Amino acid sequence: ASKGKKKATGTRGGDSLRTARPPLPHPNLSAGDRRGARPPPPGGLPLLLAMALQGKKLINNPDDVVTEFIEGLVETYPGLQYLDGFPEIKVVLRADAVGGAYDKVAVISGGGSGHEPAHAGFVGPGMLTAAVSGDVFASPPVDSILAAIRAVTGTMGCLLIIKNYTGDRLNFGLAAEQAKSEGYKIEMVIVGDDCALPPPRGIAGRRGLAGTILVHKVAGAAADAGLSLADVAAEAKHASEAVGTMGVALSVCTLPGQVTSDRLGPEQIELGLGIHGEPGAAVVELQTVDVVVEHVLKQILSQETQYLPITRGSNAVLLINGLGATPVMELMIAARKAVPELQLEYGIAVDRVYTGTFMTSLDMAGLSITIMRSDENILQRLDAPTKAPAWPVGSEGNRPPAKFPVAVPPSPSMKDDEILSERQELSKQGCMLEAAIEAAAKELIDLKDNLNDWDSKVGDGDCGTTMYRGATAILEDMKTRYHLNDAAGTVNEIGSTIRKVMGGTSGIL
Amino acid sequence: ASKGKKKATGTRGGDSLRTARPPLPHPNLSAGDRRGARPPPPGGLPLLLAMALQGKKLINNPDDVVTEFIEGLVETYPGLQYLDGFPEIKVVLRADAVGGAYDKVAVISGGGSGHEPAHAGFVGPGMLTAAVSGDVFASPPVDSILAAIRAVTGTMGCLLIIKNYTGDRLNFGLAAEQAKSEGYKIEMVIVGDDCALPPPRGIAGRRGLAGTILVHKVAGAAADAGLSLADVAAEAKHASEAVGTMGVALSVCTLPGQVTSDRLGPEQIELGLGIHGEPGAAVVELQTVDVVVEHVLKQILSQETQYLPITRGSNAVLLINGLGATPVMELMIAARKAVPELQLEYGIAVDRVYTGTFMTSLDMAGLSITIMRSDENILQRLDAPTKAPAWPVGSEGNRPPAKFPVAVPPSPSMKDDEILSERQELSKQGCMLEAAIEAAAKELIDLKDNLNDWDSKVGDGDCGTTMYRGATAILEDMKTRYHLNDAAGTVNEIGSTIRKVMGGTSGIL
Known part of the structure; x- marks a missing residue:
C-alpha cells in the first residue's frame, strides 16, 4: 500500500484503517442510498448539498446503537x-x-432511545431503580417494561414515571395492568x-421533556x-x-442510518421543538442567546397560558439542558442570562441551577x-445524594442571592497600572x-483577517485576533x-x- | 405585525423574537462579513455552500464567550x-x-478556552484549587496566572499543571518565576x-490533551x-x-465569530487531531466506530513508539472523551468496544472507565x-471523592473482570415463547x-423507506423502520x-x- 494522504500514519501495508476490513453496510454512508432516500434538489448542486447534509456518526450498525x-x-x-434480553428487552438496572x-x-x-444520558444514565441509588429503553424514538414494548418491573420490584411496590x-x-x-394482575403494587405518574404549544392543544397535548429528569430525582x-x-x-x-420546559434548536437531529x-435554514433556529425531531412551534432567525433565553422564559412563564403555578415571589429551580451536540460553553452562557432574568424581570428566587446534558435528541444542537x-421538600429531594451517573454534582446547597466576584489580590509592584497624572x-x-x-498598531489591526487566515493553515486561526x-x-x-x-x-x-491583554504564544514572545 | 411563518408563536405585535431588539453586531451572522472573511469558492454555489459551512452558535458577542x-x-x-478582573483576568477558584x-x-x-468543561469545571475540593482561562485557544497572560497564584496559595505552596x-x-x-520572587513555593508539571505524532516529533512535540484531566485528579x-x-x-x-491520548474528529471546530x-470532507474523519483545530495526523474514510477504536488503541499502545510504559499484564484506566458535539450514545458505544479490546487483544486489565465530556475543542464532533x-496509589487518587462538577460520578470502585447481564425474570405465563414441536x-x-x-408482511417491508419519509414530515421518521x-x-x-x-x-x-418486538405507538395499536 502506498503512503498516500488518505492513509493513517503509523500503520503498515495491509492494516491501514481504510482497508482493515470491508465496511459494514451503512445506509448513511453510500451516495447511492442517499440519493435513493430523498430526491435530489433542483439545480446543479445535488451531490455536494446532499453530502453537506449527511449525518456522520461514530457508530457501527445503526440497528445496534441502543x-x-x-x-x-x-x-x-x-x-x-442490564437484563439479558437483547435485542427486544433493553433494561438497565x-x-x-x-x-x-x-x-x-x-x-x-x-x-424511546436517542435521549441519552436519559433515561439509563439516571439509574442509581437515590434516583431510578431501572430504566427501560425502546429503539431510537420508539416506546419500549410491553414485555420489556414488564421484565423491568419483575426484576426490581419488591413488596413496597413500583412507581412508573412516564413522559x-x-x-x-x-x-x-x-x-402496569399486567403487573398488577401478577400481584405487584404499581402507580404511574x-x-x-x-x-411551547398554545393552550388549544391542551394538557393532553403537552409532551414530556427534560423536566421529567427533575421528577425522577424527586421520586427517587x-x-x-x-x-x-x-x-x-x-x-x-x-x-x-x-x-x-421549552427548547430551541440550531440543527435538527439525524437518526442513525438516515440522512x-x-x-432548518442556515440562519434559522427552531423554537418549541419536540425531542424526537418533531417540527417546533416556530422557526425564527438566529439571534443572540440572550434574546433567545428571554423569549423562552417569557413563553414558559406566560400568564396567559398559566402552564406553571409560578408568580412573582415564587421560588424555582432552573435546568439548562443541552440537546446532544451543544458545547458546555454555550449552556453556561445561557445559564448566565437565565438566572438574573428570572430574578430581576420575574421576581422569582432561583434556588438551584442545573446546567448540563440530561435529555437529548441524538445529535441536535440547541438547548x-x-x-x-420549588419548596422546602422539593429542594431536600433534589439535594439528596445519589450515585446516578448523569445527575449533576456541585449544584446542591443554597445559592447566595447574588454573587460578587472576588477582588484580585494586589500585586507587590503596582507600577504596571500607573496612570499618567497629566x-x-x-x-x-x-x-x-x-x-x-x-502606524504599526493600525497596520496590525488591518491585517487581522489575513493573519487569521494564514494561521488557520497551520494552527488555530486566531493569530490575527490576538495581534x-x-x-x-x-x-x-x-x-x-x-x-x-x-x-x-x-x-x-x-x-x-x-503581557496584560494578549496571552497566547505571540503575546509572550 | 403579521402572523407569518417566521414569527414566534404566542408573541404579539412588537415583541416577536425577530423584532424584540436590534440584533447585536455578530460577525458570524452577516453574509457580508462571511464573504469578506473567506473568498467565495469557484463555481455557481458560493452563498449556499458558505451558508452550509457556517457555524451557528448560541452566544452573544463572540468576544465575550469566555x-x-x-x-x-x-x-x-x-x-x-471568580476573580473580579474581567476581561484580562479570567480565573475560577x-x-x-x-x-x-x-x-x-x-x-x-x-x-486557552474552548475546552470546556476544562479547566474551570474541574475546580473543587479534591481536584483543582483554581483554573486560569485564556481567550479561546490562547494561553492566559502572565498577570492572570499570577493573580490566581496569589489568590489561593498558602504556606504549603502551589503546583502548576500545564499542557x-x-x-x-x-x-x-x-x-511561576515571578511568584517565586514574591516568596511563593511553586512547582510545575x-x-x-x-x-498521534510519530517519534521524530519527539517528546518536545507531544501536545497536552485529555490525559491532563487524569493528572489533575491525581494531583488534586x-x-x-x-x-x-x-x-x-x-x-x-x-x-x-x-x-x-489520541483523538478522532468527524468535524472541525468553529471559533466564535468565524466561519x-x-x-474535512463529508465522508472523512481526521485522526490524531489537536484540540485547537490543528490538522490531524491523517485523514481517512469514515469507518465503523469499532474499526476506529481498534486503530486508535493500536497507535496509543504502539510498541514501536513506546509512548506508554504499558505492556501485556499491565493495569490501566480508560478515558473516552467527547470533543464538544458528540452525543453520549456514541461515547458509550466507543467504550463498549475499547474495554474488551484492551483486555482481550492487549492483555491489559481495565481498572476504571471514564466516559463523558472532559476536554473539548469547542463544537468539534468526535472523541x-x-x-x-494504573497502580494502587493512582486508583486511590482517582477514586477519592471530589466536588469538582465535571469529574464523573459512578466510575469509582472495582470493576468485575467481565460483566454478565442479569437473567430476565420468568413470566408467570410462558405461552408467548412456546415453539411448535413439529x-x-x-x-x-x-x-x-x-x-x-x-404478502402483507412483504408489502410493509417494501414500504419501509416511503413510510419513514412520510413519517418524517409529521413525526420522527421511524414509522417504516418500526413496521x-x-x-x-x-x-x-x-x-x-x-x-x-x-x-x-x-x-x-x-x-x-x-408486542414483543415493535414498541412505539404503532406496535401497541
Missing part, C-alpha cells in the same frame, strides 16, 4: 447492570437491586412539561428515604405539576430550559514615536500610560500592555 | 467563584479557598500525552490528602508519564481515547392465511410458532409477536 450504548454504559459504571428483595419503592422510567406520549402511555399502561429521593408507594407517587405528581433533514417551582507635552522625538506606534487585541490595547494605553518622551521606557510599557 | 461562560458556571455551582489561608497545596491549571504548548509553557513559566487528591508540595508534584509527574472550515497505566400440516385455509400474512421490524419478526415466527390452521389463534399470535 444495545451497544447500554453495553458501554455498564462497562463505564460498575453499579449498573441497579446491580444491587436485582432479585425481588429490594426493600424500597422501585422507581422505573424509560421510553406524555401516546406510545409510552399505552405500553407502560398495559405493562405522567409528565407533560412542554410549554423520596423512595430512597423509605416512603410508601402512595407518598412517593404523590411527591412525583406534585413535582410534575410544577414543571415547565439529515434540511428543514431547552426547564423551570420547576497630559504630557511631547518632544519632537516623542511625537515621532507616537506616530510610529500608531488585533494587543494593537488595540497599545493604542488605548499609549495616551494615558506611556512616557513617550522616554523611548526605552515606552518599549517596557508596551511590553507590559502586551 | 467571561460569560465563567459567569454562567458560578451561577450554576455555588462552590465556585474555590469559593472556600480564597484569602491566602488555604492550608493545603494549591493545584492550579489552565490554558505542553509553547504559549502555556512560557506564560505559566514566567508567572508539564503534560504531553499526545500519541494528593493535595487534598495533605501531602507536601514535593510529594504532590512527584505524584503528578508520575501520572503524566504514564498517560497517552466553519471545510477542511479522544486516553489510557493511563412441522405442521397446513389445511387449505391455513395455506391461504400463510400466503396472506406473507419493517414487526413484519420481519412475523415472517420469522410464522413458520415456528403460529397455529396457522386456527385463524383466530394466529391473530393472537401475531399480536404477541408485535
Whole structure:
C-alpha cells in the first residue's frame, strides 16, 4: 500500500484503517442510498448539498446503537447492570437491586432511545431503580417494561414515571395492568412539561421533556428515604405539576442510518421543538442567546397560558439542558442570562441551577430550559445524594442571592497600572514615536483577517485576533500610560500592555 | 405585525423574537462579513455552500464567550467563584479557598478556552484549587496566572499543571518565576500525552490533551490528602508519564465569530487531531466506530513508539472523551468496544472507565481515547471523592473482570415463547392465511423507506423502520410458532409477536 494522504500514519501495508476490513453496510454512508432516500434538489448542486447534509456518526450498525450504548454504559459504571434480553428487552438496572428483595419503592422510567444520558444514565441509588429503553424514538414494548418491573420490584411496590406520549402511555399502561394482575403494587405518574404549544392543544397535548429528569430525582429521593408507594407517587405528581420546559434548536437531529433533514435554514433556529425531531412551534432567525433565553422564559412563564403555578415571589429551580451536540460553553452562557432574568424581570428566587446534558435528541444542537417551582421538600429531594451517573454534582446547597466576584489580590509592584497624572507635552522625538506606534498598531489591526487566515493553515486561526487585541490595547494605553518622551521606557510599557491583554504564544514572545 | 411563518408563536405585535431588539453586531451572522472573511469558492454555489459551512452558535458577542461562560458556571455551582478582573483576568477558584489561608497545596491549571468543561469545571475540593482561562485557544497572560497564584496559595505552596504548548509553557513559566520572587513555593508539571505524532516529533512535540484531566485528579487528591508540595508534584509527574491520548474528529471546530472550515470532507474523519483545530495526523474514510477504536488503541499502545510504559499484564484506566458535539450514545458505544479490546487483544486489565465530556475543542464532533497505566496509589487518587462538577460520578470502585447481564425474570405465563414441536400440516385455509400474512408482511417491508419519509414530515421518521421490524419478526415466527390452521389463534399470535418486538405507538395499536 502506498503512503498516500488518505492513509493513517503509523500503520503498515495491509492494516491501514481504510482497508482493515470491508465496511459494514451503512445506509448513511453510500451516495447511492442517499440519493435513493430523498430526491435530489433542483439545480446543479445535488451531490455536494446532499453530502453537506449527511449525518456522520461514530457508530457501527445503526440497528445496534441502543444495545451497544447500554453495553458501554455498564462497562463505564460498575453499579449498573442490564437484563439479558437483547435485542427486544433493553433494561438497565441497579446491580444491587436485582432479585425481588429490594426493600424500597422501585422507581422505573424509560421510553424511546436517542435521549441519552436519559433515561439509563439516571439509574442509581437515590434516583431510578431501572430504566427501560425502546429503539431510537420508539416506546419500549410491553414485555420489556414488564421484565423491568419483575426484576426490581419488591413488596413496597413500583412507581412508573412516564413522559406524555401516546406510545409510552399505552405500553407502560398495559405493562402496569399486567403487573398488577401478577400481584405487584404499581402507580404511574405522567409528565407533560412542554410549554411551547398554545393552550388549544391542551394538557393532553403537552409532551414530556427534560423536566421529567427533575421528577425522577424527586421520586427517587423520596423512595430512597423509605416512603410508601402512595407518598412517593404523590411527591412525583406534585413535582410534575410544577414543571415547565421549552427548547430551541440550531440543527435538527439525524437518526442513525438516515440522512439529515434540511428543514432548518442556515440562519434559522427552531423554537418549541419536540425531542424526537418533531417540527417546533416556530422557526425564527438566529439571534443572540440572550434574546433567545428571554423569549423562552417569557413563553414558559406566560400568564396567559398559566402552564406553571409560578408568580412573582415564587421560588424555582432552573435546568439548562443541552440537546446532544451543544458545547458546555454555550449552556453556561445561557445559564448566565437565565438566572438574573428570572430574578430581576420575574421576581422569582432561583434556588438551584442545573446546567448540563440530561435529555437529548441524538445529535441536535440547541438547548431547552426547564423551570420547576420549588419548596422546602422539593429542594431536600433534589439535594439528596445519589450515585446516578448523569445527575449533576456541585449544584446542591443554597445559592447566595447574588454573587460578587472576588477582588484580585494586589500585586507587590503596582507600577504596571500607573496612570499618567497629566497630559504630557511631547518632544519632537516623542511625537515621532507616537506616530510610529500608531502606524504599526493600525497596520496590525488591518491585517487581522489575513493573519487569521494564514494561521488557520497551520494552527488555530486566531493569530490575527490576538495581534488585533494587543494593537488595540497599545493604542488605548499609549495616551494615558506611556512616557513617550522616554523611548526605552515606552518599549517596557508596551511590553507590559502586551503581557496584560494578549496571552497566547505571540503575546509572550 | 403579521402572523407569518417566521414569527414566534404566542408573541404579539412588537415583541416577536425577530423584532424584540436590534440584533447585536455578530460577525458570524452577516453574509457580508462571511464573504469578506473567506473568498467565495469557484463555481455557481458560493452563498449556499458558505451558508452550509457556517457555524451557528448560541452566544452573544463572540468576544465575550469566555467571561460569560465563567459567569454562567458560578451561577450554576455555588462552590465556585471568580476573580473580579474581567476581561484580562479570567480565573475560577474555590469559593472556600480564597484569602491566602488555604492550608493545603494549591493545584492550579489552565490554558486557552474552548475546552470546556476544562479547566474551570474541574475546580473543587479534591481536584483543582483554581483554573486560569485564556481567550479561546490562547494561553492566559502572565498577570492572570499570577493573580490566581496569589489568590489561593498558602504556606504549603502551589503546583502548576500545564499542557505542553509553547504559549502555556512560557506564560505559566514566567508567572511561576515571578511568584517565586514574591516568596511563593511553586512547582510545575508539564503534560504531553499526545500519541498521534510519530517519534521524530519527539517528546518536545507531544501536545497536552485529555490525559491532563487524569493528572489533575491525581494531583488534586494528593493535595487534598495533605501531602507536601514535593510529594504532590512527584505524584503528578508520575501520572503524566504514564498517560497517552489520541483523538478522532468527524468535524472541525468553529471559533466564535468565524466561519466553519471545510477542511474535512463529508465522508472523512481526521485522526490524531489537536484540540485547537490543528490538522490531524491523517485523514481517512469514515469507518465503523469499532474499526476506529481498534486503530486508535493500536497507535496509543504502539510498541514501536513506546509512548506508554504499558505492556501485556499491565493495569490501566480508560478515558473516552467527547470533543464538544458528540452525543453520549456514541461515547458509550466507543467504550463498549475499547474495554474488551484492551483486555482481550492487549492483555491489559481495565481498572476504571471514564466516559463523558472532559476536554473539548469547542463544537468539534468526535472523541479522544486516553489510557493511563494504573497502580494502587493512582486508583486511590482517582477514586477519592471530589466536588469538582465535571469529574464523573459512578466510575469509582472495582470493576468485575467481565460483566454478565442479569437473567430476565420468568413470566408467570410462558405461552408467548412456546415453539411448535413439529412441522405442521397446513389445511387449505391455513395455506391461504400463510400466503396472506406473507404478502402483507412483504408489502410493509417494501414500504419501509416511503413510510419513514412520510413519517418524517409529521413525526420522527421511524414509522417504516418500526413496521419493517414487526413484519420481519412475523415472517420469522410464522413458520415456528403460529397455529396457522386456527385463524383466530394466529391473530393472537401475531399480536404477541408485535408486542414483543415493535414498541412505539404503532406496535401497541
